[in-house]
Amino acid sequence: MYFIVVKFPVKPESVAQWPEIVREFTEATRAEAGNLCFEWSRSLEDPNEFVLVEAFTDAGAEPHVTSAHFAAGLESMRPHLVATPKIVSRRVDGDGWEEMGELKIAGDAAHE
Structure with missing residues:
Protein backbone atom coordinates (compact mmCIF):
# COMPACT_ATOMS: atom_id res chain seq x y z
CA MET A 1 0.00 0.00 0.00
CA TYR A 2 0.99 3.63 -0.29
CA PHE A 3 1.04 5.50 3.01
CA ILE A 4 1.11 9.30 2.85
CA VAL A 5 1.23 12.07 5.44
CA VAL A 6 0.92 15.70 4.35
CA LYS A 7 1.23 18.84 6.50
CA PHE A 8 -0.81 21.80 5.21
CA PRO A 9 0.17 25.28 6.51
CA VAL A 10 -3.15 27.13 6.36
CA ALA A 31 -15.25 7.05 -2.26
CA GLU A 32 -12.36 5.82 -4.43
CA ALA A 33 -12.11 2.04 -4.74
CA GLY A 34 -8.40 2.10 -3.85
CA ASN A 35 -8.65 4.38 -0.81
CA LEU A 36 -7.84 2.72 2.53
CA CYS A 37 -7.93 5.81 4.74
CA PHE A 38 -8.16 9.58 4.37
CA GLU A 39 -8.15 11.36 7.72
CA TRP A 40 -7.62 15.01 8.65
CA SER A 41 -6.23 16.20 11.99
CA ARG A 42 -5.13 19.53 13.37
CA SER A 43 -1.64 19.97 14.78
CA LEU A 44 -1.38 20.43 18.54
CA GLU A 45 1.77 22.54 18.12
CA ASP A 46 0.58 24.80 15.30
CA PRO A 47 -3.15 25.65 15.21
CA ASN A 48 -2.76 26.77 11.59
CA GLU A 49 -1.46 23.39 10.41
CA PHE A 50 -3.67 20.50 9.30
CA VAL A 51 -2.27 17.00 8.85
CA LEU A 52 -3.68 14.54 6.35
CA VAL A 53 -3.04 10.81 6.79
CA GLU A 54 -3.96 8.78 3.74
CA ALA A 55 -3.39 5.29 2.39
CA PHE A 56 -4.15 3.66 -0.93
CA THR A 57 -3.89 0.19 -2.37
CA ASP A 58 -0.99 -0.25 -4.79
CA ALA A 59 -3.45 -0.09 -7.67
CA GLY A 60 -5.34 2.87 -6.18
CA ALA A 61 -2.53 5.39 -5.80
CA GLU A 62 -2.15 6.42 -9.45
CA PRO A 63 -5.88 6.78 -10.16
CA HIS A 64 -6.09 9.06 -7.12
CA VAL A 65 -3.43 11.52 -8.24
CA THR A 66 -4.69 11.53 -11.83
CA ALA A 83 3.52 27.72 1.98
CA VAL A 88 6.06 11.85 3.28
CA SER A 89 4.90 9.26 0.74
CA ARG A 90 6.10 5.66 0.87
CA ARG A 91 5.12 2.24 -0.36
CA VAL A 92 4.85 -0.01 2.70
CA ASP A 93 3.78 -3.56 3.43
CA GLY A 94 0.26 -4.05 4.71
CA ASP A 95 -3.27 -3.20 3.71
CA GLY A 96 -4.45 -0.79 6.40
CA TRP A 97 -4.39 -0.06 10.11
CA GLU A 98 -3.09 -2.77 12.45
CA GLU A 99 -3.18 -3.03 16.24
CA MET A 100 -0.25 -1.57 18.16
CA GLY A 101 1.30 -4.60 19.86
CA GLU A 102 3.29 -2.51 22.34
CA LEU A 103 0.18 -0.88 23.83
CA LYS A 104 -2.51 -3.49 24.27
CA ILE A 105 -5.45 -2.43 26.41
CA ALA A 106 -6.71 -4.98 28.97
CA GLY A 107 -10.38 -5.76 28.60
CA ASP A 108 -10.50 -4.66 24.96
CA ALA A 109 -12.33 -7.53 23.22
CA ALA A 110 -10.40 -6.84 20.03
CA HIS A 111 -7.17 -7.72 21.88
CA GLU A 112 -8.24 -10.93 23.58
Missing part, protein backbone atom coordinates in the same frame (compact mmCIF):
# COMPACT_ATOMS: atom_id res chain seq x y z
CA LYS A 11 -3.62 30.91 6.43
CA PRO A 12 -4.99 31.99 9.83
CA GLU A 13 -8.04 33.54 8.19
CA SER A 14 -8.85 30.20 6.47
CA VAL A 15 -8.43 27.83 9.44
CA ALA A 16 -12.08 27.90 10.54
CA GLN A 17 -13.29 27.15 6.99
CA TRP A 18 -10.65 24.47 6.21
CA PRO A 19 -12.94 21.45 6.79
CA GLU A 20 -15.46 22.93 4.34
CA ILE A 21 -12.73 23.93 1.86
CA VAL A 22 -11.57 20.29 1.64
CA ARG A 23 -14.98 18.61 2.08
CA GLU A 24 -15.67 17.74 -1.58
CA PHE A 25 -12.10 16.54 -2.12
CA THR A 26 -12.26 14.44 1.04
CA GLU A 27 -15.62 12.85 0.18
CA ALA A 28 -14.57 12.06 -3.39
CA THR A 29 -11.28 10.53 -2.26
CA ARG A 30 -12.91 8.41 0.42
CA SER A 67 -8.35 12.07 -10.91
CA ALA A 68 -10.26 15.24 -11.69
CA HIS A 69 -11.20 15.68 -8.02
CA PHE A 70 -7.51 15.54 -7.04
CA ALA A 71 -6.67 18.43 -9.38
CA ALA A 72 -9.75 20.37 -8.29
CA GLY A 73 -8.97 19.73 -4.62
CA LEU A 74 -5.44 21.08 -4.93
CA GLU A 75 -6.69 24.21 -6.66
CA SER A 76 -9.35 24.77 -3.99
CA MET A 77 -6.65 24.57 -1.29
CA ARG A 78 -4.00 26.71 -3.01
CA PRO A 79 -5.36 30.19 -2.10
CA HIS A 80 -5.68 29.15 1.57
CA LEU A 81 -2.08 28.03 2.11
CA VAL A 82 0.87 30.10 3.33
CA THR A 84 3.98 24.51 0.00
CA PRO A 85 2.74 21.50 2.00
CA LYS A 86 5.31 18.98 3.28
CA ILE A 87 4.80 15.30 2.41
